[in-house]
Amino acid sequence: MSVAPPPIIRSVAELRALTATWHRAGERIGLVPTMGALHAGHLSLVAAAKAAADRVVVTIFVNPRQFNDPEDYARYPRTEASDAEKLAPFGVDAVYVPAPDQVYPDGFATTVSVAGVTEGLCGASRPGHFDGVATVVAKLFLQSGADIAFFGEKDYQQLQLVKRLARDLDIPIEVAGHPTVREADGLALSSRNAQLSTSARQMAPALYAALVGAAGRIRAGDAVPGVLDDTARRITAAGYQRVEYLELRSAQGLHPMIRLDQPARLLVAAWLDGVRLIDNIAVGP
Template sequence: MLTFRTIKSLTESLRGYRAAGLRVGFVPTMGFLHAGHRALIVESVARCDITVVSIFVNPTQFGPNEDLDRYPRALEQDHALCRNAGVSLIFVPDAGEIYPPGFQTTIEPGPVAEPLCGAIRPGHFRGVATVVTKLFHIVQPEVAFFGQKDFQQCTVIRQLVRDLNLPVEIVTVPTVREPDGLALSSRNSYLSPVDRQRARCLSQGLLAAQAAYGQGERDSGRLIAIARAQMTEVDQLQYLELRDARTLEAAHGIVEQPAALCVAASVGATRLIDNVLLIPPPTALSDHELELVSHALDRQATASANEPRPS
């Protein structure tokens, strides 16, 4: 496994792999890697000849009062996880390498970036879209891997790739959860033991709504109410919304198309996000969507089988 800190050294190395006709997979991260990131890497290693992981805490996606300075970092542990998971190359640039003096150009995402986290974190997805576009141009992967936990981010990036004709396949890997259901996140490290227990109510609510959907409930209002009823221990529920899984438009009435039930909440001083997919019988989906749905359902089934059962 090789580590690069400059764009020039990375692109020179990748030129050789590409000349050999190797398929490049890319996993962009902000570091402090956990099992959720490992799932992305494992997927890339399985699909591609070489896997590149970037570790870069991107300053342009943080607001003025957010946690840029205290965002958790553990580069030595990140290297160990990458090495053990089969990563070929790691790219660890500093901010000046990505945003050199005089940098001015940004990518402004469209309406998919406006609701949910976009409404609460102005400019966040502009920073995401800009850094992802830059990283795609630097690495030039055939495939890039993102986690479903950041569902709106995945939607923004898919739209970005379509709109700018970027030759990158985007693969979304289902959320990896702790045994009690909490979605894995680098920011979970902020939670005190008490807050960590309280945070479980987010996934409990989402999974309760997903179970009700699986049992035939299709009314959007009732599905949201089922989830909300479980989320009583958070300090602030920023949003709990049902959105069309393709467009992020609000889903009202009877849920007949794939939808994402998305939540953001504060538990103590920590902001957490999570979501679940509500997927109808897949007869009307495209081949690509069928693959994603099948993959998601497989992961959900495995997670359910591993859940601790009451004695």
């Protein structure tokens, strides 16, 4: 027997009225912010939210402020109906799909900017992107009044931004990271994977394989700069057009590292078939 999709809410007022009712009942509210085009990675966040909270709200909002390219924003898939169907088996309590004017009303003039963790990596090649992320996440946290929010570790720099944002602004919400979900061949799940050609999709897992190899060498004591240079060449030899960045950074604070003397993260962005793919893995001392 099919399960009915969860109710869709489109206004701030309706969302706040609903979450206020839940809070009055003493219920804990979980939030899963997304831009839609849901895949198994998103759904793993929903499952984690269901396990940690009494009520769960999934948000779907394609945020124009975090796109550097208007064409990329226009191309981004909008799949509201199929997303709601995917959420139905999880017993989600509401899907918040605000119109742009519910997030950025006329005269909106505020930008939230987080320094430090946004510098370099994706922040270097996507100017303004993380300001857009920080602004919309702050809005969603405050609009929902949620107690805990779930973000995937695939977007590790974004996860660190969100944790710092909540801490610095005293927003009373717990930010929980969730491990990256991968295909059987290791490719990190992403809505952008669908843009890869058949041949590029076959090449794509080389990115994760290269990270695993590099992490093993770094743990074994090989010099970090040499490992990174060798790994970048390995990625392009596997068919990627360009490695945008490949860096070892501290797990907390994302400070650049040239030796493994604290918990770290190996992070990469590379271009394949005109598609920008990112990934990261943990590297510990």
